Amino acid sequence: MTRAHTLETPPTTPARALDGPPVPEGPPPPRRKHTWRRLGNQALWYAAAIVLALFIALPIYLIFVSAVTPEADRYTYPKAIVPSALSFENISFFLRASGVVDAFWRSCIVGIITIVLALGIGAPAGYAIARYVFRGRDAYRLVILATRAFPVVILSIPLAVLYRQVGINDSVLGVALMHTTLALPFTVLITSSVFVSIPRDLEEAAQTLGCSPAQAFRRISLPLALPGLTAAAIFTWVLSWNDVFAAAILTLRNPTLPARILSSLTQAPLHFQFAAAFVMLVPSLVVIFIIRRYLLGLWGRVVK
Amino acid sequence: MSEIRLERIVKTFKDVRAVDDVSLTVAQGEFMVLLGPSGCGKTTLLRSIAGLEDIDAGRVVIGGRDVTELPPRARRVAMVFQSYAVFPHMSVFENIAFGLRMSKVEKTTLTRRVRSAAELLHIEALLDRYPSQVSGGQRQRIAVARAIAMEPDVLLMDEPLSNLDALLRLEMRAELKRLLNEIGSTTVYVTHDQVEAMSMGDRIAVMRAGRILQLGDPLTIYQTPVDRFVGGFIGSPPMNFLPATVRDGGDGLRAEVQDAGSLRLDGTAAWLTGRIGQAVTMGVRAEDIDVVEDGGADGVLRGRILVVEPLGSHDLLTVRLGESRLKVATRPGIALRADDPVVLRPQVERLVWLDPESDRALERPASAA
Numbered sequence: 001m002t003r004a005h006t007l008e009t010p011p012t013t014p015a016r017a018l019d020g021p022p023v024p025e026g027p028p029p030p031r032r033k034h035t036w037r038r039l040g041n042q043a044l045w046y047a048a049a050i051v052l053a054l055f056i057a058l059p060i061y062l063i064f065v066s067a068v069t070p071e072a073d074r075y076t077y078p079k080a081i082v083p084s085a086l087s088f089e090n091i092s093f094f095l096r097a098s099g100v101v102d103a104f105w106r107s108c109i110v111g112i113i114t115i116v117l118a119l120g121i122g123a124p125a126g127y128a129i130a131r132y133v134f135r136g137r138d139a140y141r142l143v144i145l146a147t148r149a150f151p152v153v154i155l156s157i158p159l160a161v162l163y164r165q166v167g168i169n170d171s172v173l174g175v176a177l178m179h180t181t182l183a184l185p186f187t188v189l190i191t192s193s194v195f196v197s198i199p200r201d202l203e204e205a206a207q208t209l210g211c212s213p214a215q216a217f218r219r220i221s222l223p224l225a226l227p228g229l230t231a232a233a234i235f236t237w238v239l240s241w242n243d244v245f246a247a248a249i250l251t252l253r254n255p256t257l258p259a260r261i262l263s264s265l266t267q268a269p270l271h272f273q274f275a276a277a278f279v280m281l282v283p284s285l286v287v288i289f290i291i292r293r294y295l296l297g298l299w300g301r302v303v304k
Numbered sequence: 305m306s307e308i309r310l311e312r313i314v315k316t317f318k319d320v321r322a323v324d325d326v327s328l329t330v331a332q333g334e335f336m337v338l339l340g341p342s343g344c345g346k347t348t349l350l351r352s353i354a355g356l357e358d359i360d361a362g363r364v365v366i367g368g369r370d371v372t373e374l375p376p377r378a379r380r381v382a383m384v385f386q387s388y389a390v391f392p393h394m395s396v397f398e399n400i401a402f403g404l405r406m407s408k409v410e411k412t413t414l415t416r417r418v419r420s421a422a423e424l425l426h427i428e429a430l431l432d433r434y435p436s437q438v439s440g441g442q443r444q445r446i447a448v449a450r451a452i453a454m455e456p457d458v459l460l461m462d463e464p465l466s467n468l469d470a471l472l473r474l475e476m477r478a479e480l481k482r483l484l485n486e487i488g489s490t491t492v493y494v495t496h497d498q499v500e501a502m503s504m505g506d507r508i509a510v511m512r513a514g515r516i517l518q519l520g521d522p523l524t525i526y527q528t529p530v531d532r533f534v535g536g537f538i539g540s541p542p543m544n545f546l547p548a549t550v551r552d553g554g555d556g557l558r559a560e561v562q563d564a565g566s567l568r569l570d571g572t573a574a575w576l577t578g579r580i581g582q583a584v585t586m587g588v589r590a591e592d593i594d595v596v597e598d599g600g601a602d603g604v605l606r607g608r609i610l611v612v613e614p615l616g617s618h619d620l621l622t623v624r625l626g627e628s629r630l631k632v633a634t635r636p637g638i639a640l641r642a643d644d645p646v647v648l649r650p651q652v653e654r655l656v657w658l659d660p661e662s663d664r665a666l667e668r669p670a671s672a673a
């Protein structure tokens with residue numbers, strides 16, 4: 001039975017032991033061609049990875065260069081790929097502009113509240129979709145996505161009015177609620193696919209070993225889902241951090257960072273815009289790098 | 305260690321009756337095997353015992369305690385899953401200790417029980433590793449160790465060997481049997497592998513389509529299957545089935561196989577008298593047929609060899625007999641080849657008689673048994 005099986009699988013590595021001593025003449029071993037192909041494949045993979053990395057990293061780098069170019073070189077052409085000197089005057093000027101630091105912290109708080117709310121509501125919903133078969137589950141999944149097909153622009157006026165009536169307009173909580181609404185469809189879908197990937201057997205085994213269903217979830221599924229949940233958190237953070245539209249509609253005197261930048265920098269010179277872009281980028285990068293480190297640590301242990 | 309009593313269990317999924325009115329009693333310390341083809345409801349029945357499946361009707365009684373309404377954690381059962389279900393984020397030690405921690409076993413006792421379970425399964429060297437760092441066979445041992453560390457009343461195993469390769473399976477089969485003998489727990493063991501069932505079970509329950517077709521010790525089931533399905537499912541090769549007619553030969557009953565000859569039943573099946581002139585199906589195991597010299601003898605079947613398969617321990621002949629084909633096991637090195645004529649003498653006392661309509665074994669009157 002096992003023999004038939006090995007015969008069926010393509011000969012990835014020629015069985016040396018069976019070949020016996022090498023025969024001087026005869027057809028060349030199939031191994032060489034194989035190796036070439038593998039090398040080619042690897043080269044392709046690396047090329048693709050490099051292109052992808054450049055696609056992301058190059059703009060970030062150019063923004064960085066433009067933000068730190070000293071005043072003297074600002075208008076030289078062509079632009080230097082490496083800045084002649086590091087100058088943080090643009091960035092510090094931008095940071096000292098009125099309200100920027102406040103807006104920065106506001107954005108952070110909005111992001112954190114959004115993560116907590118979106119995961120607090122979205123993860124249980126994702127778990128339910130993953131684990132329980134209930135009437136209308138597929139329809140539910142579709143409807144969740146359909147909310148995103150509805151353009152937010154149309155909602156803006158009624159939303160602003162409603163926020164005013166409830167009294168959460170121009171507040172951190174108001175923006176966070178809006179961001180939560182925008183993020184929820186994705187958190188639900190991401191977390192449900194995370195929980196689907198965790199075998200149900202594990203929870204059931206825990207139950208036969210003395211756990212209640214809730215304990216089985218907390219001790220087994222939750223730790224295993226953590227990497228996926230962190231990914232959902234990153235996603236939510238980026239969505240909230242980057243949102244201009246909702247923040248611009250819903251805030252006036254207390255804008256988040258993107259809204260602040262939008263209202264004040266559209267007329268500013270280019271180098272200030274780059275400085276602002278750089279300030280926008282850094283927290284996201286920091287958050288992603290920290291979380292990713294943690295993620296890989298966890299995955300490295302679970303997956304071989 | 306407790307007796308398990310299942311009373312009229314029914315479990316339906318949408319329109320599939322996965323378990324259809326099953327009653328079964330497993331004695332204390334007994335090794336019961338649920339055997340049947342894939343999809344016959346073995347897993348569902350096992351999960352019903354564990355409490356992982358909400359049954360539609362019936363009762364589950366373990367050790368005299370009705371546990372039908374109790375959640376899995378209150379049933380004092382331990383289960384080994386087909387997928388092993390070891391926890392990937394815990395070390396091997398923590399995996400085995402998991403159930404003990406949940407029941408708040410005191411620390412030194414816990415360590416001792418984890419170690420002794422690990423020793424029983426020869427994985428004490430792996431305790432610090434993570435499941436991703438051990439082989440499939442070792443993961444399987446972890447799952448078993450985790451279950452027996454609980455010292456459960458009842459041990460449930462769902463095809464624990466089916467994911468191992470053939471050699472390892474053979475080795476683990478014997479080891480599991482020794483182990484379970486040693487701890488003497490009441491065990492329900494699910495498998496679709498009839499060799500595994502025969503070799504391990506005290507008793508076997510053969511299942512099909514949610515029902516138990518036959519319950520008995522391995523040899524009884526092997527020798528006297530209740531129907532054609534069981535006879536064909538158990539044993540390798542499957543039992544042979546030949547259409548025959550019961551005749552009154554004057555000097556006693558005979559079973560006539562068309563175009564092949566007739567067998568003298570010699571009083572071994574005198575109870576078939578009521579069936580004279582009627583068609584029956586004759587069931588016979590490959591090893592219960594002797595190849596004899598053709599001395600123009602009476603009471604033999606004549607056929608032609610189609611294939612000879614030398615298997616080392618014996619040769620397997622495929623013989624064409626009238627319209628039917630028959631597997632015959634002979635001693636190795638028999639001097640016969642394809643297309644040779646062959647004369648067969650089945651051991652009449654080993655024959656099984658079935659109704660060709662229902663394919664069920666004919667009832668032999670109690671007095672004749």
Ligand SMILES: Nc1ncnc2c1ncn2[C@@H]1O[C@H](COP(=O)(O)OP(=O)(O)O)[C@@H](O)[C@H]1O
Binds near residue numbers: 317342343346
């Ligand atoms: N959760 C489920 N939902 C729907 N049908 C199921 C479920 N579990 C099992 N079944 C069905 O019940 C029958 C018995 O399944 P199972 O007990 O797993 O069989 P076995 O273990 O003998 O292979 C099969 O027809 C299977 O498709």
Ligand SMILES: [Mg+2]
Binds near residue numbers: 343346347348
């Ligand atoms: Mg099964």
